Amino acid sequence: MSEVLIEGVSKRFGRTEVIHGIDLRIKEGELTVLLGPSGCGKSTLLRMIAGLEDISEGVIRIGGEEVNDLEPVERGCAMVFQNYALYPHQTVRRNMAFPLKMARLPRAEIARRVAATAKLLQLEELLDRLPRDLSGGQRQRVAMGRAMIREPKIFLFDEPLSNLDAELRVRMRLEISRLQRELLATMVFVTHDQVEAMTLAHRIVIMRAGLIEQVGTPLEVYRRPANRFVAGFIGSPAMNFIDVREVRADATGSQLTLGDGSTLVAGALPAETASVGIRPEHIRIGLAERASLSFAAGQHRSIGAEHLGDRSYRYLSLPFGELTMLAPEEQVIDETEPLAISFDPARLHCFAHDGRRLERAAA
Amino acid sequence: MKRHQLVLVGLLGLYCLITLAPFYALVVRAFTPTVQSTEFHLWLPDRRPLSMNARLGDLATIYSIDARAFRQEMGIKGYVNPQLTLAQLAETYELEPERIRAWLEPRVQYNGVLSVMEAGFLRSLLATIFVTGVSVGVGGLLGIMTGSALAGFRRPWHLFTYNLYMLNMIIPPMMVILPQYLIMTKVLGLDDNYLSVILIHIKGGALSTMVFTSYIATIPKELRESVQMDGGRHYHYFFYVLLPLMGTPFAVFASIAMPWMWNDLLHPLVFLSPAKYTLPAFVAAIGGTYTTNYEAIFSGLMLSLIPILLIYLVFQKMFVRSAVAGAVKG
Amino acid sequence: MVASSVMRRVGMASALALFAGGLLAGETQAETVLQVSATQPEYMAQNRAIWDLYEEENPDVVIELFAINEDTEAAYQARVAAGDPADIRGLVFPTKDNYQTYVNLLEIDYPYWDLLTYDARNVFEQTFGVPDYVPALNVNGGLFMSFVYYADRMAEAGLDPKSVENVDDLRALLADLKVYVDSQDDLDYVLDNGWHPRAWGRWILEAWGVGLGASKEEFRQLWLGEIKWTDKANNPMVPALELVKEFTDAGYLPPNWWERAWEQEYESSFIGGRSILAYHGPWLWNKVLAQNPDADLDGFFFPANEEGVIWQDSTTLDRGSVLYVANQDKDTYEEAVKALIWWTSPEIVKLRAESVGFFPAMDLSAVGGVDLTNPQFVKLIKPVMDEGAFTFDSGLGGQGAGGPLQKSGTPYVIEDNAMASVLGEYFGGEISLDDLLQQMQTRWDQAYGS
């Protein structure tokens, strides 16, 4: 049993509280990602689970047992640090053997396990090298190996990939996924990179300023962000937000008055909608969809583009604000011509004044 | 070679020459008779041959010749008037003048080196190696322990303690020599004991604290946490991780502290008796009040430089590594 | 791997440490060990030979003889201040500021007071105004200052220094010698000298002053305030100062001689043969002969005054041996007293005087008299004494007599390194004799005046 239960946990450094009474359940056998902007308290939470930081308030249970006063090693957690924390003067072999040596395992057993783990991670060739003679990816794998070798109940990762280049990061992501599946391990993975979170996680915990904003599967947090913060944080480029001055309901649906006074007709929306959000990939050029906005020549201006190959993100300046959209590469947007954009109203996200998500009545 | 390279090589050569010149001068002076020591010599000057008109006492005074050893060597029993000349001695005690000459000639010819050797240079050298070695080793270990506690100044009292150590640096040793002497002799009972000098060398070292505290602060705290996660205790971290990483700061510490401890004059003079003097005190004690055997003093200086030069050569790799350590990240 | 090699090194170091510790610590303990400082560091060997006799006579006593020189003095003083001095120290200059550190030797049963040729029991009162206290035992008679020269070179120059009978002869000798020196490439100085505060402040100016007609009594009056320093007509030092200036101006004394270091420059240039005439005490003779045993040295005194008196330094407690009050409660004290009495007994004083060549301040006729063979005595002092034409005045000198008046911690009038430049200003012609005397008067007023 390696479920982690976090109940009303707070953390104070001196007088500043950085975690404000969090409740969270980390399911056994799942890879849970703690995601949030830098400084929001992800590492602190992880380190409290690990036992490297005291818990100021609340209770953490692992497998049902309260671990607040247990030493790290007694909690059955292993940790992979951002800088790998390999012991610089020990070979790969000795680095990996270290936890077992601390556990006073017999030599033969240690050798057997090191060999097995090295095989699993394809480290056999490197066993007698020193960390400084390894590449970044190799060091990363050694760190993983050292974490795995004790067969811990829970793996804790603190931004383990952020020191790698983009290509390697993708590869290691896959590797971690594979290991997770093979070992059926419970993993907690801290990152501030939402792509990493989306691709790796079974469940994402989105944090902000010491609080949890939303917990859900990657698709849940993408499709139904719990608030404007999550909506803006998940997805790249970020969701477009359009301020709404007024919502008028009539027979056909709702008519929204935007910041510049123009109007937009969409399906039935909650009356207290203060802003709507639409992802760049859900906007089309032309009047193909049900909700649409038209701009005369000179009313719209292009402020930049990001080319992905066959498609590109276009950054537009419109009367009610800026807008990002995904368009086919060959699509030309001419400032001297009128422009129309449209989208499916079902793709609209509605948010109240306080940023809370508003659910629409079923259409 | 281009012209500016030539100029550079020339300047470097000049620099080497300027650096090495004092060593050369020291070697020359170590073999220059005291009577000629006020003049500057580029090469070993000629020396007057030993005269049978020389008085034994004068030889003892000027060349630090051990009259007691002379008497024993010549088989002379009882008291000998040191004012007798060698010729008179030969006559009075019926000695072959050649025998006298054979014993004394080399002691005059290589007076400096032989006098310091006969005065107990090797014993003093051993004592110096012992005191310096133990001081550097134990002082370094204590510095590592202090540094690992203070590094990062995680608590307010850490900084306070650190500053206390630093204060040590501005207290002139002469100022506290009396209380120190009283503590050593009256409280610890360490009079005429090498431990007293070692204790002085390793007590609250500002240098070791400074070097190790700042170096250990650069070691990622994750290493310690990793040991903790792996089930190790603090001493595991200390011995398996921290200590092996201390080569570089230890070399820095040793290369600064070692010459200082090696050359310490004051404390051995105060705490030790002449029979136990370390090298600088040993050399200082060669001097006289009205007459000084400069040849012996310079020989003593030269001989006491050789071992420390050797130590530098032997540990050169370590020192060089400490110098490049900043450039290559591990 | 690296850790183990570190451990190995640590292991080796500790093994070496144990080895060295064992090697160095193993010293056999006799029943009593007395720490004794040499009377002068350069006389270690001479002293050692005599203390060996003591060890032979007292097999349960070990004499640990050691030397104290300028470099080691401060460290030794730290030991003294910490209450742990040596058992016996030689070569002490007691003053009224430090005498209480030393045992009052009137309180030990010293049997030879009456053999001492000076008023040892009262001399400390005469020189420092402290009655009934003898902090040191001195057996060195007052030293003799004299001209010393290389006789063979003088003969080569056609000069006969022994014929100097008065100051005009001296002037003539120096003038002739200057001509000779100027003609010789290897010679740089006519009458060699340098700065030494004691030599100039206490000995040379007084010795020449006596030769130029004054008496030691007049010098005592000068220091006791009975003659004003500024009283040019009566100040007994004035003729000597003027003569030194004359010799400086004439180029006999080395240029800026008051800036020359006594040992490293002055003595060295004479020993090294860059001059053939110097004015010095007994040591220079020994030093020259030690470096060059075949040197043909001879000497002559500064001419005697009209009464036939030649200056000799007074005998005081200076250079004496002491016991320390701090040791009085120690187990070794009784042995130290015994050793000191032995060290200052007639048989041993005879050996000591003969071994380093000082004129003893003790009547040694009971032990067969002293047989001095040191060069200054043989070549100069003995012939003059035997001839009997002159008397040597070893009475108290001016500075010694002024001692009781001197305030604690004040400098002497001339025996002070600060005076080198002041005298230099006068001898170099920058200030007048009146200015110099005024400065001396001021210094005297500050240190001795009421």
Ligand SMILES: Nc1ncnc2c1ncn2[C@@H]1O[C@H](COP(=O)(O)OP(=O)(O)O)[C@@H](O)[C@H]1O
């Ligand atoms: N040891 C500490 N002492 C004081 N403040 C800390 C400490 N560790 C972290 N903090 C603060 O707590 C907050 C959360 O930090 P952290 O958990 O490291 O954030 P992140 O989400 O980037 O991992 C930050 O504001 C950080 O400055």
Ligand SMILES: [Mg+2]
């Ligand atoms: Mg973090």
